[in-house]
Amino acid sequence: MKALLRKYKSVVKFILTFLTVYIVLTIGYKLYLDLSDGTRYYPDYLTNLVAKQSQSLINTVGYKAEILPHPNEPSMKLLVNSKFVARVVEGCNSISVIILFVSFIIAFASKFKPTFIYALSGSVLIYTVNLLRIAILSIGLYNYPWREKILHTVIFPLIIYGMVFLLWMFWVNRFSKKKKQHA
Template identity: 65%
Template sequence: MKTLLVKYKSVIRFIVTFLAVYGILTIGYNLYLNVSDGSKFYPDYLTNLVSIQTEAIINGLGYDASIAPHPNEPSMKIIINGKYVARVIEGCNAASVIILFLSFLVAFAGKFKTTLLYGLAGSIIIYAFNLIRIVILAVGLYHYPWRREILHTVIFPMLIYGTVFLLWMVWVNRFSKNLKSNE
């Protein structure tokens, strides 16, 4: 058993580090959600911000977009040209995807400054792609409501998880200490 632990030390370290960082960030995010003042920023600050920015982008594309709190659930309704097309829920704010991205990054850490800067830049890229994803979904649902499933189940993974995967590959191949220690 000891020989297996020694042989797979780096794999075990990666898994333990990933799970620890993921657990800590997820618990922290859930604490944030539980103490979030829903009366000022409904349903929470980050989801509210994503909704406002989505509305601004859609309006910038020439549509008449507005957002409104959903009366029956903690979400924001996206309305385009008077038609309710989608809702932005807490899961749409990209926080959980950013937590996943950062957990992998720390588990495959490079130099502290490089890890910090790449984590910040990657989080901003993921957040931006998430806004683009929501805009594409909302406008797509406005024009093609019968394509709801394919828009949500194909566009979302393609943009968000594809972006995260590409960021991870760049990280592992360019900046990670683990790559340099294996050469």
């Protein structure tokens, strides 16, 4: 057993680091959600912010977007030209995807500064692409409501998770300390 652990030390370290960071960040995010009472920002600050920023993006491209608190669930209703097209729920704010991204980057950490800068810039990119995704999805649902399933369950998850995968591969192949150790 010791020989196996020694042989696969870097793999075990990666898995343990990834799981530790992922669990800590997920618990922190869960605490944030539990402490969000929804009185000032409904349903929580980040989801509310994403809804407002998506509304602004949609308005910028010539549609009239409106957001309203959903009366029956913790989400924001998104209307395009007065037509209800989507709900912006907690899962739409990209934080869970960012937690996954950051956990991987830290598990494959390089020196502190490049790791921090890459994790931060990658998180900003994920957040920005997510806003674009919501805006494009909403406009797509307004114009092509019969394409809802493929837009929401295939194309847009593929975009966001595909981008995360490419960011991971770029990190591993370009900056990661682990790559340099095995070169």
